[in-house]
Amino acid sequence: MSRPAPYPDRDDREVFAGWMVDHRGILVKIVRSFTTDPVDADDLTQDITLALWRSIRSFRGESKASTWIWRIALNEAISWKRAAKAPHLDVDDVAEPSAHSRADDSLLVDRIYAAIRTLKPIDRSLIMLSLDGHRYAEIAEITGLTETNVGARLSRARTRLTEQLEEAR
Amino acid sequence: MTSQTPSDRGFDPTDPIAEAWANQGEPDGASFLPMDSGAVADAVADAHAKDRRRLLWLNAREVIPSIFVAGVFASAVPDSARPPATLAAAALVLAVGCFLAISSVRHHRADLRWGTAVRDQLARRLAQTNHRATLYRTVGWWYFLPFIVAIVLFQVGTGEELWVFPEDLIFVGVAGPVIAVLYWVNRRIGRTYSAEARRIESLLAEFDQTI
Numbered sequence: 136m137s138r139p140a141p142y143p144d145r146d147d148r149e150v151f152a153g154w155m156v157d158h159r160g161i162l163v164k165i166v167r168s169f170t171t172d173p174v175d176a177d178d179l180t181q182d183i184t185l186a187l188w189r190s191i192r193s194f195r196g197e198s199k200a201s202t203w204i205w206r207i208a209l210n211e212a213i214s215w216k217r218a219a220k221a222p223h224l225d226v227d228d229v230a231e232p233s234a235h236s237r238a239d240d241s242l243l244v245d246r247i248y249a250a251i252r253t254l255k256p257i258d259r260s261l262i263m264l265s266l267d268g269h270r271y272a273e274i275a276e277i278t279g280l281t282e283t284n285v286g287a288r289l290s291r292a293r294t295r296l297t298e299q300l301e302e303a304r
Numbered sequence: 305m306t307s308q309t310p311s312d313r314g315f316d317p318t319d320p321i322a323e324a325w326a327n328q329g330e331p332d333g334a335s336f337l338p339m340d341s342g343a344v345a346d347a348v349a350d351a352h353a354k355d356r357r358r359l360l361w362l363n364a365r366e367v368i369p370s371i372f373v374a375g376v377f378a379s380a381v382p383d384s385a386r387p388p389a390t391l392a393a394a395a396l397v398l399a400v401g402c403f404l405a406i407s408s409v410r411h412h413r414a415d416l417r418w419g420t421a422v423r424d425q426l427a428r429r430l431a432q433t434n435h436r437a438t439l440y441r442t443v444g445w446w447y448f449l450p451f452i453v454a455i456v457l458f459q460v461g462t463g464e465e466l467w468v469f470p471e472d473l474i475f476v477g478v479a480g481p482v483i484a485v486l487y488w489v490n491r492r493i494g495r496t497y498s499a500e501a502r503r504i505e506s507l508l509a510e511f512d513q514t515i
């Protein structure tokens with residue numbers, strides 16, 4: 136028998152608005168890791184939020200809300216096909232002000248995002264989850280990969296990320 | 305629960321990269337996600353409602369041409385044969401509708417076997433895309449061929465000679481091009497879905513790649 140919804144007395148809008156407050160950071164990180172183009176960022180954000188809205192009734196509280204949001208949002212981002220071809224950004228491009236740049240944004244964070252964007256979509260996801268403090272088991276649960284595969288892929292992706300950051304110095 | 309060790313995570317929390325990541329602020333660029341969460345919820349709910357209306361319209365658009373073709377078919381027969389022709393045409397439209405409904409329900413049930421992990425969602429998306437691609441690519445078999453066969457059978461069933469009525473020419477002249485255009489449009493949509501399916505397949509292959 137399926138478990139009851141975790142928010143039986145709250146309507147979908149209220150739950151969704153709560154997610155947007157509590158887990159806003161997840162969406163921002165994912166969008167920044169997939170694009171620097173403002174139009175694409177809007178487009179991807181809309182796709183992700185719409186997917187989250189559609190999924191809200193399927194969420195039964197069997198996992199943490201953050202885990203659920205990572206799953207849905209990463210799936211949208213990985214399979215997202217940008218409408219307009221944005222120019223490919225290299226890690227050096229962060230020297231130029233990007234759409235996301237702000238005076239108090241650390242250069243290292245900008246460089247990390249730029250380096251992440253050079254990775255394959257699945258490796259990007261693994262790096263983001265790892266940087267966010269998720270263990271291999273949690274990453275495996277979110278992505279559907281085996282723990283062994285997560286470890287091996289992460290190791291390779293981390294090496295590539297570090298190399299990219301070294302090159303950009 | 306096991307204790308947290310650097311070996312069960314990709315980054316040590318004291319790694320400068322992990323530290324910078326953990327302490328990052330939100331950039332101006334995050335204007336793509338407004339701060340007003342209530343407004344975001346309202347906008348997404350509205351977008352979802354619009355999406356549903358659009359899907360409803362797309363489905364209706366599939367039904368309208370078949371009603372049109374059936375109407376022309378029913379009116380292109382002599383007065384005496386009109387009632388059975390109308391009935392036959394209605395049955396055909398219903399059959400096409402039933403085929404679509406059954407196909408969708410079966411597909412929806414098959415969907416439920418997938419989990420919610422990212423890989424499972426991709427696999428589900430691939431199954432959905434393949435399902436749509438197959439429906440559009442085979443539109444000639446399940447949508448148009450039954451009409452043509454039914455028309456011929458009806459003509460044979462009435463005991464009249466085939467293609468003797470001037471109405472037959474009207475039917476062929478009007479419905480023929482409509483069917484041809486619909487067939488072309490559907491095949492084109494099918495090719496788009498096939499291309500999308502190949503893209504998702506390559507993503508899944510990347511997922512399943514062993515290191």
